Amino acid sequence: MxxxxxxxxxxxxxxxxxxxxxxxxxxxxxxxxxxxxxxxxxxxxxxxxxxxxxxxxxxxxxxxxxxxxxxxxxxxxxxxxxxxxxxxxxxxxxxxxxxxxxxxxxxxxxxxxxxxxxxxxxxxxxxxxxxxxxxxxxxxxxxxxxxxxxxxxxxxxxxxxxxxxxxxxxxxxxxxxxxxxxxxxxxxxxxxxxxxxxxxxxxxAGPTAAYAEIKGVLTTAAESTLDEALAAEDAAQGRLGATADHREAVEAFVSKRTPTFTGK
Missing domain, CATH: 3.90.226.10 (2-enoyl-CoA Hydratase; Chain A, domain 1)
Known part of the structure; x- marks a missing residue:
């Protein structure tokens, strides 16, 4: 540089x-x-x-x-x-x-x-x-x-x-x-x-997979009906629920520790 x-x-x-x-x-x-x-x-x-x-x-x-x-x-x-x-x-x-x-x-x-x-x-x-x-x-x-x-x-x-x-x-x-x-x-x-x-x-250091979905559903909701926004949220939650980050966050919450996110 x-x-x-x-x-x-x-x-x-x-x-x-x-x-x-x-x-x-x-x-x-x-x-x-x-x-x-x-x-x-x-x-x-x-x-x-x-x-x-x-x-x-x-x-x-x-x-x-x-x-x-x-x-x-x-x-x-x-x-x-x-x-x-x-x-x-x-x-x-x-x-x-x-x-x-x-x-x-x-x-x-x-x-x-x-x-x-x-x-x-x-x-x-x-x-x-x-x-x-x-x-x-x-x-x-x-x-x-x-x-x-x-x-x-x-x-x-x-x-x-x-x-x-x-x-x-x-x-x-x-x-x-x-x-x-x-x-x-x-x-x-x-x-x-x-x-x-x-x-x-x-x-x-956060849940970057979730950030990507948040950006996506916000963009969708900005130009859609309520039903379309609800459907987009539902689909995003389905994808995020299967991520390692979600499992890690839940396990960390139960164990009372700080989660370590990988973006996956």
Whole structure:
């Protein structure tokens, strides 16, 4: 790993941390970074040694969204790549986050704008530094939302607030983000990395098979009838009831000891 890597990958205690690493450009998203991030997310999903994932940024920003300098340059050169990036990069990245069969935590260390904010919304948990802020910047550049923001944001804060934040392109600081439910915690900037690592390690030591099913039934319930949600819960419980983790948890409860989960 070198300082020139646009994406840094580090493993510790079952946690894989993916750090967007273009600090001078506020971790804005080039084609290279988007491709690297998508591959890394898919790799984390397939790696059984990875039991939780953290997404964060280096420097003063989490992610400023699309790199507009690259975007404009490609358009001026007659390259159609910018017009394909939603389908080729942003949609698959968000799908990889949402479908990740293990918890994904966004450690929002500064500005999260556009697609960068949407990546955070797609994560299961968002922990913000005091300096963090969120901005739905799409309208400011004459575009509509992408990267799943139209789906994720209103599920976090409701339709009316999501419409306000998108139409007005109004920044939300960390204190307001906590009030709105965009984030679950706000911590001091210097404490963010250690706090998120501790939380992620705790999740990594937990029943990850159950976490995967929890994510699945929540997604199903968000777009289904009550009967469909009940059926999904029933099916998930049937699968989880046959896991070693469930047997271990029950036996540990009866024996009054701490369970040891394997994710199986």
């Amino acid at each position: 070198t300082s020139e890597d646009v994406l840094q990958v580090a493993d510790a205690d079952g946690v894989r941390t993916l750090t967007l690493n273009r600090p001078k450009a506020y971790n804005s998203l080039t084609v290279e970074l988007k491709e690297r991030l998508l591959a890394a997310l898919r790799g984390a999903a397939a790696d059984d040694t990875v039991r939780a994932v953290v997404l964060t940024g280096s420097g003063k920003a989490f992610c400023a969204g699309q790199d507009l300098k690259e975007h404009v340059g490609l358009l001026q050169a007659g390259d159609s790549a910018p017009l394909r990036t939603v389908a080729e990069h942003y949609n698959p990245i968000v799908r990889a986050i949402v479908d990740m069969p293990k918890p994904v935590i966004a450690a929002v260390n500064g500005t999260a704008a556009g697609a960068g904010a949407a990546f955070g919304y797609a994560c299961d948990l968002r922990i913000a530094a005091s300096s963090a802020s969120f901005l739905m910047a799409f309208a400011g550049v004459g575009l509509g939302p992408d990267s799943g923001a139209s789906w994720t944001l209103q599920r976090l804060v409701g339709y009316g607030r999501a419409a306000e934040l998108m139409l007005l392109a109004r920044p939300v600081d960390s204190a307001e983000a906590l009030r709105l439910g965009l984030v679950s915690e706000v911590v001091a900037d210097e404490e963010l990395a250690a706090h998120v690592q501790e939380l992620a390690a705790k999740l990594a």
